[in-house]
Amino acid sequence: MLKCAAGVSKQPEHTRIRDTMTPTALLEPPPAEVVEGPSGVPTVLTVDDEPSVLNALRRVFRSQGIATLQATSAAEGLSLLKTHRVDLVISDMRMPEMDGARFLERVKIHDESIVRVLLTGYADMSSTIAAINRGAIHRYIAKPWDDQDLVLVVREALSRRDLEKKNAELTELTKRQNEQLRDINQTLETRVAARTAELEQINGMLDAAYADLDNTFVLAVNVFSSLMEMRGGHPGHSRRVAELARETAKRLGLPDRDVRDVHLAALVHDVGTIGFPDTMLGKPVSTYTAEEHQRYRRHTIDGETALMALSQLQGVARIVRQHHERVDGKGFPDGLAGAEIVLGARIVAAASDLDELAHGHMGEINHSAERAHSMLRGGMDTRYDPAVVETLLQVVVDMAAAAKDDVQIDVRDLRPGMVLARAVLSAKGAILLAAGYVFDERVVRQVTNFSTKEGVHLTLWVQRDSIPGGTPLMAPPKVHA
Template identity: 70%
Template sequence: MSESTPERAQVADDPEPEVHVPTILTVDDEPSVLSALRRLFRLQGYKTLQATSGAEGLELLKANQVDLVVSDMRMPEMDGSRFLELVREHDESVSRILLTGYADMTATIEAINKGAIHRYMAKPWDDQDLVLVVRDALERRALERRNAELVELTRVQNEQLRESNQTLEARVASRTDELQQINGMLEASYSELDQTFMLSVGVFSSLMEMRDGSSGHARRIAEICRATAVKLGLSERDARDVFLAALVHDVGTIGFPDAMLNKPVSSYTAEEMARYRRHPVDGETALMPLMQLQGVSRIVRQHHERFDGKGFPEGLAGQNICIGARIVAPASDMDELMHGALGDNKYSEERARQMLRSAIGTRYEGKVIEALIQVLDETAEEAKKDRLIGVFDLRPGMVLSKDLVSSSGAILLAKGFVFDERVVKRVSDFARREGVQMTLRVQQTGDEAQQPAEAQVA
């Protein structure tokens, strides 16, 4: 399938994929121009519709599914600016391109503001340039359609899970309940992190960790990285990119064989090490198609660079390494030092901190390490204010202060989750039925802060 014919979202049990051929509506009062555009676009495999006026174009738009509109600026009765404004009111998702043979900047600006056009091109146009612009616009629309279909598919599947939960046997029902709790946690993050987009990144990060057995490595460092970015004065958007990059920084390792995933980096063979050194570039390549992850993909590519220029894949040094990568690198290294992912030994947090400090100026930037350690200290102080409780001491209104993680490393409930009566009952019933010992960390109220912390297990 060529780039110009993106594939529609497809349910897993469909027998064959349905290919969507994009439709382009061209509007110009000159028949020769319409004929030239029709020949050009049909050579690219696109369907075409033609109209000689804005009014005729609107009628075709109402009667057909159109992906992109190419309109001339100067037309009698209704100019291109007004026409594209009406196209936008009819369907904002339709891509809009303006062709103009006049040096009329005022009219072009009006078209940009009112019609929200994606691009404008001068007449006569260069065929190759116009094809590239159209292809880019259609690919963007195809990605948006694909995302909408996936969101709808997720909604339908979640609804099916809720319905099946009423009829499944007890063990299957309890596992489904866990999935619903995870789904509830993800839905809560919609309002915080760009709704569907952030849901997809969170799910993908969890799936990666199930694959490589890292048991929460990315989740552990993501909040620390974001807090470090804020402490260093990064904007909210840049801090979010750092958080997302921490979640998916090892996406390039997803194709590693099990033999590589199950041993520390220090024991890799020469061939394995060569493959390992390619994973930042592979990770960037995997993320690049998503426009929302352009900044994230740059961090992923550079998170193994060193401050002294001896890292990989490009040997960047100092400020040439983006600040997000300078933050993710030490946070990731510290967590892996403490969990034995870099070598045969596991180090205490204090020893890991010392190793980070000793590498300032070589591996890491000094101000980043100082900010990271401040965040770790503040996090530890906040943890002292938490209360450890057994599952049967859980009450509605309590707030989870640390992710509740299953034995496989999956996030069951996210930090900040507020328990209601329904969830309290389900958690208690699950623990009693399965004989599971669970200890939760919750925020203390003012009165509880005066009492010693307790840890009661089921």
């Protein structure tokens, strides 16, 4: 086994090397660009001012498949570092101009990832320890060295460097991937936010379209109700019942869908009478003949049949069929009692009878409001649901009080967003626009054009809180008891 001490020139082999080779002959001219070593082969730079030591190190590493570069001075070594890719540097401690410790410090500054190993004798131990403390070297090898130990040290150092390099690459890759992931997440969040906003906008548009469609449907039912009343001889009855029934249903806590069904059912609750002969229309029920009574008792079934074809009106059809049932079970057509009768039908029954009592449709005379209220209370627990009656009568009182806040305006002062407080009726009492209607630009334009073209001066009752500031107001309404 070869043992070598750097700087010991008396050994024959070293002498022969010194005699046949010069420093320049051992070094190839540096290329203009950084030269990569053979693929997958580590490169070790050995620096010593004695070429014999350099050759000895080269032989050791060549047998291990490790490429080597040699330099006879620190300056030459630094020059090679600028033009070659180096994995590990072995430097002798004692060199002229710049010692090994200082040289390895310069290597660290050049590239901290290069493994730095110092060849040192026992006499240089204090300098070696100082270099270690400064972080300039990773390992030191004492002279004379053992080839196997030297190879083991170099292999371990290169393995550690390779591991550190791969770790650094993985860390960098992870960093890049995290940045990409963050960018992707941010982009995804932006896309999701944009898509969510788009869907919310679409949903809003669909809701608005559905609301417009529903409003149009309700308006169509109002028109149909008005047409029925034009023939039936009881103008305004269905409208008034619908307003009372809707508010009563709200106060009794019915869901919005059920409130809507109650309102629509009240508008068309007498649709089954549309086929009555003229002799039956317009006269009180109390004056009907036996045959007329028999036909009258079928109008709820006929009304249900007329509405069943419309899927949107299934709940409405049920209310229409049951609105002449009584809580004591003596009503028609099915003799239902109490809770067997849907709440919507109990509400429409009470509201319809109250309006008919007040307007002479049930008997041959018009009853005062007080008398009509008293008669309705008298029918509690027999004809009517007591809770419905009490709520309905309170609605009547509250509506009368609220009417004091209704404001009359000229049609020329009508603006979009105003809410109609009282229904607009035709000359024959048919509903043209129902109370609660919210005016939009199209309807405002149509009403204004109608007034202008027909030469008709129109005034409308609107809710005070829907009027924009600065709108001219007419004289306050007279309130009738």
